[in-house]
Amino acid sequence: MNNTTLLLDPTDNVGVALSDLQPGQKVVLNDIELEIQDFVSAKHKFAMRDFKPGEDILMYGTIVGEATQAISKGYPITLANIHHKTREYTLNPGKFSWTPPNISDWEKKTFMGYRRSDNQIGTANYWLVLPLVFCENTNVKLLQEAFENALGFSNPNPYEIQIKNLISDFQHEKITETVPQKTKNNQPRIFENLDGIRFLTHDMGCGGTRQDAESLCTLLAGYINHPNVAGATVLSLGCQNAQASILMEKLSLIQKGEPKTVILCDQQQEGTTEQLIQKAITETFKGLIEANKIARQPFPLNKLVIGLECGGSDGFSGISANPTLGRVSDLIVALGGAAILSEFPELCGAEQNLINRCKNEDLANKFVHLMETYNAAAKRVGSGFDMNPSPGNIKDGLLTDAIKSCGAAKKGGTAPVSDILDYTEYLKTPGLNLLCTPGNDVESTTGLAGSGANIILFTTGLGTPTGNPICPVIKVATNHKLTNRMTDIIDFNSGTVITGEDSIESCGNRLLDLIIQVASGEIKTKAEQNRNYDFIPWKRGVSL
The missing domain is CATH 2.30.130.110 (Archaeosine Trna-guanine Transglycosylase; Chain: A, domain 4)
Structure with a gap:
């Protein structure tokens, strides 16, 4: 180059x-x-x-x-x-031949993870607190403040003193405090093997369609079943569409090992808010004691499930960062692990390549059906896939959805497609999986974690702080300028490919080394450090 x-x-x-x-x-x-x-x-x-x-x-x-x-x-x-224009595709996968990359340097390498009873391996050990309906968001936040402050998981807000100083200035008082550097809470951790408690909030669960309520329950079941989650506390109002019985039914369909502890707290059954919160705290604390008994141990790299995501993309995304992820994806697949490529609106124009790589005609048919159904639904409200590129994408060279998509598809490497997953479907098959999600960064990363990714690789050319509550998100920059300008959100620089300092292979190898460190808990991603715990379920229906 x-x-x-x-x-x-x-x-x-x-x-x-x-x-x-x-x-x-x-x-x-x-x-x-x-x-x-x-x-x-x-x-x-x-x-x-x-x-x-x-x-x-x-x-x-x-x-x-x-x-x-x-x-x-x-x-x-x-x-x-x-x-925008794309090449017409045909539903004929035909014979596909793949030459896997050389994995001799990686076969004996391990990461330090947490084993679950179903042999899923976590890259973190969290307890999860979530609401079945938006009515319980306030109670979730009450629990969050109480637990994080008491257990040493909260961080001081570096901007609080800045506001106090502005108040002092407004009141014509002498400013005596300085803005501190952002530091971790020095309070000792109570549970050494617990990486944290994660608290979800959302605006769903009632008032929408029954299909959206069921989809939410399926997504939340995926989060509870996730290898990074030891157990969960679920808050329910009681009368909402997203019933606890639906959640537990969806969870039973994907749980393979010993059922995880799920604490259900129904406000209309418990009585006062105080009674609800006290029960949730008491029972959750018992769960934390059990979760803390699990310690990290070494596992082979075939236990990694990497989610492949992009956001704030630019004209270099399909040249540096996305092919780098493709290299990592191919290595993980060749080792026997799994990779999940999301964002179906950003595969528009790359369909034939992916169809050709499907292992059988049924998979190809499912992929095309999901693509065409999604695109048709978007067109019904005046926005087809061709309207996907954002103003930032266009300004930085991604003029059409096909240009953007052909670069985005590079994240999936060259391996055969082993399975096609609809939104909220949980991972079943090693290899490269395609997951139907929107192009929306947070809705897509939310879906990737819900389908079982235990590490998410996220490329960006313009910069985005997106993270996830339960899955480490490694942010990969496409260029040097972004890496140097937004040091607080970028974990890895693939701009070395653009400048000729790296090949795709060597850059991907370096990224896999970083993944091992993150999966082992040795390095916290910038999204984790900044508490970018973004969670937005995808609404497919209308509000009623």
């Missing part, structure tokens, strides 16, 4: 600017010499030949757009001269 331009596939007819290109600058790609005719900013694309209106724009070896007007060789590709 040179440091100015790139051709992603020999069949492409547009090139990518790796740095700003000036008018008159000479470029040679794939034996084609051209002169840049107008300024092309880094991450954007330029025409490798003359285009007539209606001709296809090719990137990643496939159709990602269509010329809407004549474009001369050397001119930038913009939304003024192209629009």
Whole structure:
């Protein structure tokens, strides 16, 4: 890779600017010499030949757009001269041959995790407190404040003193306090083997469709069944659509080992708020004692289940960070582990490649059915998949959903597709799985954890603080500028691929080393340090 331009596939007819290109600058790609005719900013694309209106724009070896007007060789590709278009796909997986990567350097490596009775392995050990309905959010927050302060899991707020100083200034008093650096609570931990208590809140459970209530219960069952969760305390009002009986039924369908402890507290049965909270505290504390008896021990890397996510993407995402995740995904799959690729709106244009990789026709049919049903539902409310790119995506070079999607699909590497999961379906099969979620960062990461990912890899070119309550989220930057500008949210820099310091293979190898450290509890992700515990279930229905 040179440091100015790139051709992603020999069949492409547009090139990518790796740095700003000036008018008159000479470029040679794939034996084609051209002169840049107008300024092309880094991450954007330029025409490798003359285009007539209606001709296809090719990137990643496939159709990602269509010329809407004549474009001369050397001119930038913009939304003024192209629009979204994808190649038609056929439902014929055919024979797919995969050459796995060399895993000899990784076969004997281990991470320190927590074994559950069903042989799932956790990368953390949490107790979970969650509401079945939004009416219980306040009570969840009461429990959160009480437990975190008492058990040493709370962090001081570094901005509180800043506000106090502003009050002092407003009242014309002398400012005596300074803003401290963000530090961990120095209070000793009561439970050494417990990584924390996680508290979920949401705006669902009643008032919506019965389907959304059932979907919520299935999602919450996935969180309770998650390998990073030792047990759960569930708050219910009592009269809501999302009944405790539905939750327990959904949990019974996916639990394989000894049932986890689930403490149910129903406010309409308990009486006063005080009685509800006292019961929840007493029973939860007993659960924490049991959860603390589990200690970390070594496990092979085939016990890792990595979720593959992107957000705040840019024109480098499909060149550096996403292929780096693809390398890690291929390594994990080759080792016998599992990878889960999400965000179906961001696979639009990459369908044929994924269909070809499905292990059988039934999987291909399920993938296409979920894609087409989802897209049709979006179109009914005036927003098809083609409207997925955000203003930030477009500004940084992802002009069409197909351009964005073909880069996003790189997170899934090259391995065969072993299973297709609808939203809230729990992982059943090792290998590469495709999970139907929205492109919305938090809704998607929420779904990945609910389907059993015990580590989430999250690429970003623009920067986003997204995290998850129960699953470590490793943030992978696509470029040096972002890494240096937002040091508080970035865990790993793949910008070394853009500058030529790393190959995709070496960058992926370094990332897998970091994953092992995070999975072992040796390194806390920036999202964990910043308490980015984001949880948003996907609503598919209407509100009633």
